[in-house]
Amino acid sequence: DAGVIQSPRHEVTEMGQEVTLRCKPISGHNSLFWYRQTMMRGLELLIYFNNNVPIDDSGMPEDRFSAKMPNASFSTLKIQPSEPRDSAVYFCASRWTDTQYFGPGTRLTVL
Amino acid sequence: GENVEQHPSTLSVQEGDSAVIKCTYSDSASNYFPWYKQELGKRPQLIIDIRSNVGEKKDQRIAVTLNKTAKHFSLHITETQPEDSAVYFCAASIDSGGYQKVTFGTGTKLQVIP
Numbered sequence: 561d562a563g564v565i566q567s568p569r570h571e572v573t574e575m576g577q578e579v580t581l582r583c584k585p586i587s588g589h590n591s592l593f594w595y596r597q598t599m600m601r602g603l604e605l606l607i608y609f610n611n612n613v614p615i616d617d618s619g620m621p622e623d624r625f626s627a628k629m630p631n632a633s634f635s636t637l638k639i640q641p642s643e644p645r646d647s648a649v650y651f652c653a654s655r656w657t658d659t660q661y662f663g664p665g666t667r668l669t670v671l
Numbered sequence: 672g673e674n675v676e677q678h679p680s681t682l683s684v685q686e687g688d689s690a691v692i693k694c695t696y697s698d699s700a701s702n703y704f705p706w707y708k709q710e711l712g713k714r715p716q717l718i719i720d721i722r723s724n725v726g727e728k729k730d731q732r733i734a735v736t737l738n739k740t741a742k743h744f745s746l747h748i749t750e751t752q753p754e755d756s757a758v759y760f761c762a763a764s765i766d767s768g769g770y771q772k773v774t775f776g777t778g779t780k781l782q783v784i785p
Contacts, residue, residue: 591771603715603760603775615770651714658703658766660773662714 564663566652572669578640581666584633585654593660594627594637595651603651609635642670673698675763677776684751685784692779694761695743701763703771704737704744709778710757718759719746751783 565584573579585592594606607617609629617627624643629635639646647670653660674697684690696704702723707715721728721735721744728735732751737744748755761776 593773602777605773605775608772610770616772655771658720658764658771659705659717662716664714 564652564654564661566650566663566666568666569664570667570669572671573642574671575643576641577670578638579642579646579668579670581637581639581650581652581668583635583637583652583663585635585652586656586661587633589654589656589661590632591655591660592629592635593653593655594635595653595662596648597651597665598648606637606650639668642668644670646670673701673763673765673772673774675761675774675776677761677779679779680777681780681782683782683784686751686753688751690748690751690755690781690783692746692759692761692781693743694745694763694776695741696763696774697742698763698765699739699742700765700767703764703766704735705762705764705773706735706746707760707762707775708757709760715760748781751781753783753785756781756783 567582592609597603606619607627608615612629627637649665649667651665652663677694705720708718709715719733732749734747758778758780760778762773764773
């Protein structure tokens with residue numbers, strides 16, 4: 561298995577632009593998590609899906625952030641409009657039993 | 672909600688010495704405690720985990736202990752090597768009926784000096 565796949569690996573955009581991050585979980589995993597990591601705030605859970613259904617989105621910072629999981633093999637995290645303070649590494653993780661397996665992350669820079 | 676505190680934030684040890692990282696959690700319902708290692712520029716990767724019905728678990732040079740009463744757990748690395756240098760995160764998880772809410776600690780940057 562290729563593990564959790566994220567794209568793009570790096571994204572540089574200008575303030576106000578829409579950004580879409582993509583994640584393909586490990587086949588057979590039924591839970592998917594989106595995290596944001598910054599030096600100041602550490603690793604923060606943004607949203608959690610179970611069987612494609614959003615279970616907990618209390619970590620989504622504001623309405624500019626939205627996430628979808630249209631099927632078991634694909635999820636997106638969208639930021640619109642983006643702001644410089646959204647610059648971070650965004651990780652997607654998936655799990656079947658206990659362990660969460662992280663993707664390589666997307667490093668987002670908003671200028 | 673759950674609150675996980677992790678100490679120290681940075682730790683330097685000589686190669687061959689032991690390293691200990693400590694975490695406390697607030698929610699007594701937490702029942703799963705993974706530890707992740709994150710090397711610079713890479714993803715967090717699970718190195719060891721422990722469940723609330725176990726007090727200690729060991730895997731080669733790595734061990735984790737859990738004190739449910741005091742709500743704290745620790746990571747122990749023995750015979751440290753330069754490749755152990757990384758940021759280590761503890762986490763506390765409530766895992767019930769397919770629902771898992773994981774709260775991470777703030778991380779410990781471990782430097783092993785050759």
